Amino acid sequence: MSQNFRLNRRLLLQSGLILGSSAMLARPLAAQTPVKVAGIHGSPVENAWNSVLHKALQDAAAEGVIEYTFSEGVAGPDYPRAMREYAEQGAKLIIGETFPVENQAREVAGEYPDTSFVMGSSGGPAGSNFGTFGTWNYDGAYCAGMLAGKMTKSNVVGSVGAMPIPEINLLINAFAEGVKAVNPDAKHLISWIGTFFDPPKAREAGLAMIDAGADILFGERIGTADAAKERGIKSVGSLIDYTPMYPDTVFANALWGFRPILNAALADVAAGTPTGKDYTAFGLMKEGGSDIAYTKGVAGDEAEAAMEKVRADIKSGAFEVPQNFDEPK
Numbered sequence: 001m002s003q004n005f006r007l008n009r010r011l012l013l014q015s016g017l018i019l020g021s022s023a024m025l026a027r028p029l030a031a032q033t034p035v036k037v038a039g040i041h042g043s044p045v046e047n048a049w050n051s052v053l054h055k056a057l058q059d060a061a062a063e064g065v066i067e068y069t070f071s072e073g074v075a076g077p078d079y080p081r082a083m084r085e086y087a088e089q090g091a092k093l094i095i096g097e098t099f100p101v102e103n104q105a106r107e108v109a110g111e112y113p114d115t116s117f118v119m120g121s122s123g124g125p126a127g128s129n130f131g132t133f134g135t136w137n138y139d140g141a142y143c144a145g146m147l148a149g150k151m152t153k154s155n156v157v158g159s160v161g162a163m164p165i166p167e168i169n170l171l172i173n174a175f176a177e178g179v180k181a182v183n184p185d186a187k188h189l190i191s192w193i194g195t196f197f198d199p200p201k202a203r204e205a206g207l208a209m210i211d212a213g214a215d216i217l218f219g220e221r222i223g224t225a226d227a228a229k230e231r232g233i234k235s236v237g238s239l240i241d242y243t244p245m246y247p248d249t250v251f252a253n254a255l256w257g258f259r260p261i262l263n264a265a266l267a268d269v270a271a272g273t274p275t276g277k278d279y280t281a282f283g284l285m286k287e288g289g290s291d292i293a294y295t296k297g298v299a300g301d302e303a304e305a306a307m308e309k310v311r312a313d314i315k316s317g318a319f320e321v322p323q324n325f326d327e328p329k
Helices: 048-062 076-088 102-111 138-151 166-182 199-211 224-231 259-271 301-316
Strands: 005-007 011-013 035-040 066-071 093-097 116-120 130-133 156-161 187-192 216-219 234-239 250-256 290-294
Touching (some): 035 259, 048 066, 048 234, 076 093, 076 102, 093 259, 102 116, 116 259, 138 234, 138 250, 138 301, 156 199, 166 187, 187 199, 216 224, 224 234
Parallel strands (some): 035 066, 093 116, 156 187, 156 216, 216 234, 234 250
Antiparallel strands (some): 005 011, 250 290
16 A cells, blocks of 8 residues: 655645554555446545545556446436436446435445445434545644634634535534634634535635634635635645645645545445445544645644644544534534
8 A cells, every 4th residue: 555645744645544543544456347337426526625535536547456337416406317317327336426416326225236336424324335424634734723823813714614514514613713712812714615516615715704703713624724825824725735735825735535435435436335334534644544634833843742642542542533513603
């Protein structure tokens, strides 16, 4: 397994977050016949969340592990149809997201018992062939919150989110808890943009929070860092590493990788093992599926040392970040 870290001034996490727990995350060897996999992306693949899935699938295809085809920008009403079409075309594994069509997606899976569906979902798995996963990079968000809590000068931080669904609530609540752990007096603002992909709207939400006093923004949505850059404040990214794009603005990122989840699902498909299970755990920090990347020196040695202690404890299992799926207050 490759571990592509560059430990100089930055803790940069590369190539899909394949780290730690090698037995659990072992990359499957390319089969003689690649598995036919379809990706159904509800947003354009440049959207952060979709880009993580898309990159992992592209990498697996480049290695000869899978044969990959995909659709992007598939609206909720069209999603069940896309699932059926790929199943009819012979896809053995379909990867996507069913947040707006949870019930319909499970109905489709029931119609195609020989096709495995592994979907980002707020619900649980169903039957033998409908698996789910959550984007649980909340450990990294908590660690980033610890840095932000020590850095804020106005004692106000803000988070821009898509909509208050459980796993986004989990992420933003974890960031807020990280801030609170080191700065109990800090105020946390929250703004929802009502969609998964609208960078201009996320930028406007960020600007409004800056006007309300926030001097650090957590960008659960793309576009938040644009507001921070425009006003000369710092920002935290989510899912991917935004620092190269915003080197003077984004100082930390709560990263998440899909490849460990994909590997686990592919192993089950290859073995003929039922895929109707929850694959979320493969994306947790202690399992090597997520982490924090940050620019050393920005938050200061004391704040970074305290955060690194917690980070090590998360990885060892000595500390568990609180899970709160309620809508942030």
